[in-house]
Amino acid sequence: MDFRALSSAATLWAETPCDALVIILNANMADQGLPPALAGLLDDAIKAGDLALKAGRVLYAHRPAGVRAPRLVWSVAANDSAKSLRAAAQGAFQALKSGGARHVVVARCGAKGLESAHAQALVGAVQDAAYVYRHTKPSAPPAPALARVSVLVDKAELKGVQQALIQASAIAEGVALARECANRPGNHCTPTHLAQEARKLAREHGLKVEVLDRKAVEKLGMGAFLAVAQGSEQPLRFIVLRYEGGRKGEAPHVLVGKGITFDTGGISIKPAGEMDEMKFDMGGAASVLGTLRAVAQLKPRLNVVGVIPACENMPDGRAVKPGDVVTSLSGQTIEILNTDAEGRLILCDALTYVERFKPASVIDIATLTGACVIALGHHHTGLFTADDEMAQALLASGQESLDPCWRMPLDDEYEEALKSNFADMGNVGGRAGGAITAAMFLRKFTGKYRWAHLDIAGTAWKSGAAKGATGRPVGLLTRYLLRQAD
Incomplete structure (x- = not known):
């Protein structure tokens, strides 16, 4: 989709040529600063009771008098924040989704400028409204006709807003890729399919890719990875993607994404209810692919490596059993x-494998624990790191991208729960602090570099009527990497 910034004074909004004009109103303003034609239409709508200046209200008008566009949508934002803009834009574009508008122009009332966060909010809202999953659903509605969105801004803002839209558009493309991968059912999105997606991404965007099979993984000595995969008929894949935009030899930033393409729980099998949603257990892997897609399009000056261990977790007769002890690549044993x-x-x-890259930073992304959902719900991703600088960069990146995370503790006392009488550690502690003890387990393998863990169990997908992948945290990760390049 084509996103552009157009220079235009508010007095000319009604005369702008387009298929639909979207005007974002501000609930806090009595006077929206509109030209007479638009102000009159707004007053009439309010007096008739068709619209109120309350956040979330939307009104569609067809062929309004005095407006060049054949479609006019009023949408009310709570204030000037990027978060409010996203909500208002989502409402407006939902109203246009099933129509024939190909070129939509967006204008904001009372705005003091369009920052990068606002641009990302707008682009994300548009792409979210336009996205339709259809890979295994031939009866899905046709894709919206929408092909171009223009944002009206003051001339002084034009260059900055256009650059912000370019960044936001690349992130939105990455989010769409992550959603598409995660939404596919487990019999379609297998570890082999993830490897094919990585190869396709590398081919189309100039990345380097390496895919290791079981034999290569056995030779390396990845005993923990092999243990999980041994109960499945689907072959495991260990995927390594490289974006080389920085200097040769410059330490890369590494993203490690959990790629369990379906998780039954293995011998410790999950309840049947909502088990279908375990196709989303590769949301971390999907976010790595999506982030590399965005980075490859934006071409920042840094090196990035994406690593995806991919397999299924199945309860076959060969599957690993509770109480089994395996030896990890690090040499540490795990009960x-x-x-x-x-x-x-x-x-x-x-995480042990990526030591070879001598990384500048490592972030793992995983739908890791139900405990994180209990702690934070579905709004914030759980952030775990002992590195204050990384924590601040990730928190800020989450705020900028409207893809927020929340820092959780990593106190040494939590490690007590992982003690084992038969191995160097157990793979679980008790129920208390389950998201924290899971992060403490991972920390045992990250002592040689700066590391952060993102638990996306509550944010990678939605349940219920809106069931589907969200594409998070592609926005957060991409903003973090752009910060490192800056």
Whole structure:
């Protein structure tokens, strides 16, 4: 989709040529500063009771008098914040979604400028409204006709807003890729399919890719990863993607994404209710692919490596059993007390593997624990790191991208829960602080570099009527990497 910034004074909004004009109103303003034609239409709508200046209200008008566009949408934002703009834009574009508008122009009342966060909010709202999953659903509605969105701004803002839209558009493309991968059912999105997606991404965007099979993983000694994969008929894949935009030899930033393409829980099998949603357990892997897609389009001056250990977790006769002890790539032994705590097992070998890159920073992304959902719900991703500088960069990146995270503790006392009588550690502790003890487990494999863990169990997908992948935290990760390049 084409996003552009156009220079225009508010007095000319009604005369702008387009298929639809969207005007974002501000609930806090009695006078929206509109030209007479638009002000009159707004007054009439309010007096008739069709619209109120309350956040979330939307009104569609067809062929309004005095407006060049054949479609006019009023949408009310709570204030000038990027978060409010996103909500208002989502409402407006939902009203246009099933129509024939190809070129939509957006204008904001009372805005004091369009910052990068606002641009990302607007672009994200548009792409979210336009996204339709159809890979395994031939009856899905056709894609919206929308092809171009223009944002009206003052001339002084034009260059900055255009650059912000370019960044936001690349992030939105990455989010869309992550959603598409995660939404595919487990019999379509297998570890082999993830490897194919990585190869396609590398081919189309000039990345380097390497895919290791079981034999290569066995040779390396990834005992924890192999243990999880041994119960599945689907072959495992260990995927390494490289974006080389920085100087040769410059330390890369590494993203490690959990790629469990379906998680039954193994022998510690999950309840049947909502188990279908375990196709989303590769949301971390999807976010790595999406972030590399955005980075490759934006071409920042840094090096990035994406690592994805991918397999299924199935309860076959060969599957790993509770009480089994395996040896990880690091040489540390692990007593597998619960086979449904498998994500940390594939990640720990990947986290040891990335030592070879001598990384500037490492972030692992995983739908790791239900405990994180209990702690934070579905709004904030759980952030775990002992590195204050990384924490601040990730928190700020989350705020800028409207993809927020919340820092959780990593006190040494939590490590007590992972003690084992039969191995160097158990793979689970008790129920208390489950998201924290999972992060403490991963920390045992990250002592040689700066590291952060993102638990996206509550943010990677939605349930219920809106069931589907969100594409998070592609926005957060991309903003973090752009910050490192700056």
